[in-house]
Structure formats: C-alpha cells, structure tokens
Amino acid sequence: IKYGPHIGGEPYPHPQSNPDNVYSKQFRLMYERDLPLMRQLGVDTVRLRPWGGHSHDDRDHFKYVLRKTGMCNAIPTFQMAKHYSEMIRDQVEQPDTGTNAALHKDFIHFAADVERLKRNSNPDGTPDGLNILAWSVDVSLDLENLMPLMTDCAAVPSSTTEDGKAFNRYVTLLKALVTWVQGGQQGSSAPSLQNAALLIPLDISRIPITRNYEKAIQTFIGCMPKWAPQLFEGTGKGTPRWLLSFSLPRDSASPYPFKGLLNSIATQLRKNKQRAVVMVADQSLAPDPGNPNTLCDLDNKTSPPTQQYDLQNAYKDYKYVADHSKALDGFILDEWQDDWDRGVRGPFFLALSSIHEMRQECVSGGRFSHDETRCNRRVGSGWVYPEWFGMAKISSVFWTHCSTPKFHKGLFSFLGDGTNVADWGFPLQCRRVLPAWQWETLAAVMIGVVMILQLFESCTKVCSEGDVSDEEPEDEMPAEDDPEYVGYVRIDPTEPRLRGGHVLEMSSKRMRNDAEVGWWLHSHMTTQM
Secondary structure: OEOOOOOOOOOOOOOOOOOHHHHHHHHHHHHHHHHHHHOOOOOOEEOOOOOOOOOOOHHHHHHHHHHOOOOOOOOEEOHHHHHOOOOHOOOOOOOOOOOOHHHHHHHHHHHHHHHHHHHHHHHHOOOOOOOEEEEEEEEEEEEEHHHHOOOOOOOOOOOOOHHHHHHHHHHHHHHHHHHHHHOOOOOOOOHHHHEEEEEEEHHHOOOOOOOOHHHHHHHHHHHHHHHHHHHOOOOHHHHOOEEEEEEEOOOOOOOOOOOHHHHOOOOOOOHHOOEEEEEEEEEOOOOOOOOOOOOOOOOOOOOOOHHHHHHHHHHHHHHHHHHOOOEEEEEEEEEOOOOOOOOOOOOOEEEEHHHHHHHHOOOOOOOOOOOOOOEEEEEEOEOOOEEEEEEEEEEEEEEEEEEOOOOOOHHHHHHHHOOOOOOOOOOOOOEOOOOHHHHHHHHHHHHHHHHHHHHHHHHHHHHHHOHHHHHHHOOOOOOOOOOOEEEEEEEEEOHHHHHHEEEEEEEEEOOOOHHHHHHHHHHHHHHHH
C-alpha cells in the first residue's frame, strides 16, 4: 500500500520543492493508528513517499512501528522530480552527474537513508530492519503525448520536439541513477540498492483509449529496452521492473478495460522477458451532488461503498492475469487515505516540457471540499476527477486529525476474502498533530524574551518617571483675569432668501491670540458647511 501520513486539505508539493519529512515523530500518532489497521487488510509492504530532512531518529521510530505491526517490507521513493524540473529551468538536456552535483549528493543521502532502514537500530536489540524489495522515483513518462509517436522501435522520440526532449531528459536521469547503483571499477555509490529492483513508473491512465491503444502500448513497452537497454539490465531480484499505475474511472459508458488492458500488457512483458508491479486506485467521484455518494457513503451501515467492490474486482482481475502470464510481481493499493489535492495528475509527476505543466494544478478545485465537477479529465469512455479515495476517510479541524477506515467484513482485503478484517463500524479516531520540539522550544523562548522585555520596560518607567499611566491630564480651567481673544468669520450665502452679510463671532480665554481664534472658527465653519 502507498502510505504517507498527511492531513485533510494538505497541498501536494510542487515538483521543484523539497519533500516534507512525513515519517517524523510529529506524525507518530497518525501512523501508530494507521499501520495496525493496514495490517488487518493483509498489507505486508509499504511504498514510501519521498521524504525530507536527514534526521534518522524520526524515521527509526516509524521503522520500529512497521516491524511491530508485522509489515517488514518497504519500497522507498527517490525525489527525481526536483532534478528533472531543474533541467527544464536551466534548459539543459543532460544532468550534471559530478560528485559535487546536487543530484549525486541527494541520491547518496537517499541510499544512506535506505541502508539505515535495512539495519537494526533498536537499542534493546529487537530486530527492526526492513526488507527493501525495490526502489522507485516520483516521475512518470507522459503516455498521452508519447503514444502518437509510437509506430515502431526505429522511431526513437527525437530531441527536436518538446515531447522528445522530455523523454530524453527522463531517460538520462534514470540512467545516471542506475549507473551509480550498478557501479563500475570504482564500485557502487549506492550498495544498499544493488539487490533491490528499480520500479520504473508508468501512468497507464494517461493512455488515450482509442482503437489502437493496445497496439501502441505494446510497441512502447517492447521498444523501451532497445531505446534504453541500461535501464533493464540485471538479474534475479535486482532486475528492473515497470510500475504500472491504473486509475479506475467513473461514469463509463462501457466498463473500463482494466482486465483486458492489463492482460495485453502482461503478454507483451512476457514476450520481452520483462516484469511489472501493478498499482491501482479507485480514484474518481461521480458528479452527483444531489444524491448520496455511493462511492464512499459512510452513513450507509448495511451495504459497502462502491469503491470496495471496484477494488475487489480489480484485485481479482490482477490475480487472474498474474497467474496466467507469470509476468506480474505485486499489487500496490494507491492510497491508504483520501487525498483531496493531487490536481489532475496521477500518483506521479509527469515528465513534461515545462514546470508549470508538471504541477498539473486544479485551479478551480478546493483543498477542503470534494471537487465533484471540476478539473476532470477523460480516461477511456469515462471521466476521472481529482479525488483520490483510499481505504480510510480523513478530516482535519484545527490541530486535530481524524480518520476512520471504510472496511466491510467479507469484502476487499489482500488476504482474499476479507475474513480477517474487523466488522464494519470503526470509530472515528482523532489525533492531535504535534509540532516538532524545536518549534515548541523556539516559541517558548520568544514568548519568554518578550515578557522579560515588557517587564523591564515597565520597571524602568516606574523608577524614572514614577507614573506610567497612559491617561492624559485634564485641561485646567482658565482664570478670571486671563485675557480674552476674539475671532470673526464672514458668511455671504448665495441663496436669495439668505442673502446679506452675516458675521460669526467667537471669544475664548484658552487660545493665545485673535488669529488663532479666527482660524479655529473658520476651520470649524468650513467642515460644517
């Protein structure tokens, strides 16, 4: 299952931004709640999002909880989108692969983090190391643009076109990573990944479902080992594999051809002696705001949500194709909990020609509401909406994050019949999202400093002035013998019945001379009239 703790309405990161450290201890109450529930579904492997920071202690606890719940396998993901977008920004076709380049440094840090995931780090000696089955990246080729170019293997996407440039940037980046893992005379730069398969993402939902779409995808899969043979070299467990991502659309005039398409791809894979892992999401929301949404209707306690039927059928289709083709090595559920802000993209950034296109933002959508009719795109004969439904409903209020699974006993689970899944009716579990101790300490220090400065300022005023009240003293009344000053102002109305010279006179003992009295009277008169 693909998992990364996040709260409702959390924005999806931009491709050029650094990832958040979503497996740190401030999210521990969330993953300590979620991981045991995943295990009830029969999950044995977690596909991890790219993570930020280099604090091993935070991820050590997440690793410990994984092992404690019985999930010992992991598939880490390297953030390649950042370096791909930098190539677009700098308008270069080849990445900088020097030892001092940012790409090399980030990948070495990633490999070191993976090595720590594999090692035992529990102080009491209890085994908590994870099996790294594979590793992957967060960028996929865009089949929607590449499919029209696929005629035969001689037609390598040319760098003279924008789509060709995107293809070649993507391939050269992957080649650099594979070279560092495989090593040469100087040895591998990432030995922790040598026995783990590289999963090359391919968003199948981007295929334009037309008359010849099956032939086009077969051509593409057959040609890739010839265009980039280095990406598919290896033996045994370390042999690279495709990571095929499917999104099951809603409102299809005819059933989405998941089983037929997967079988067609698996046949081509077996022919080319390639293998793949399949990732599936029941992703879209039917545009029916006037009626209850049966896709994930949590108020209906008697019948399961439609989403679970779809996933059950997809899992059965996968097992059928896997048993007959012998070319599929795993099923990944995307994703654990609802994700409201992926825009119109799939689970990966797409290798496109501009950073703005890579973001694939849903401008008219909402981070805190379901986008039932906005930012949709067509897949086959149906529509896909930017709503990604997982196996758990989520909601967030202030600093509290709540979640409840959408399981039904006897329905979907990785165990086959769901008999080990608890009865329907999980309570809504809420956890407070804790800030990092560094921020708590900094806030406390700043508040203390401000209080000390205010106290010092008040004490200084009391000692020097004796009275620190902000009240202004009342004006004293003039004495009887104070001089009296007089001011005049003349008014000449234009209205016939009021014509004639009129003089206003004011006398005052508070002002300093006649001119000041006259000025005050004139100013007051002009504001009133």
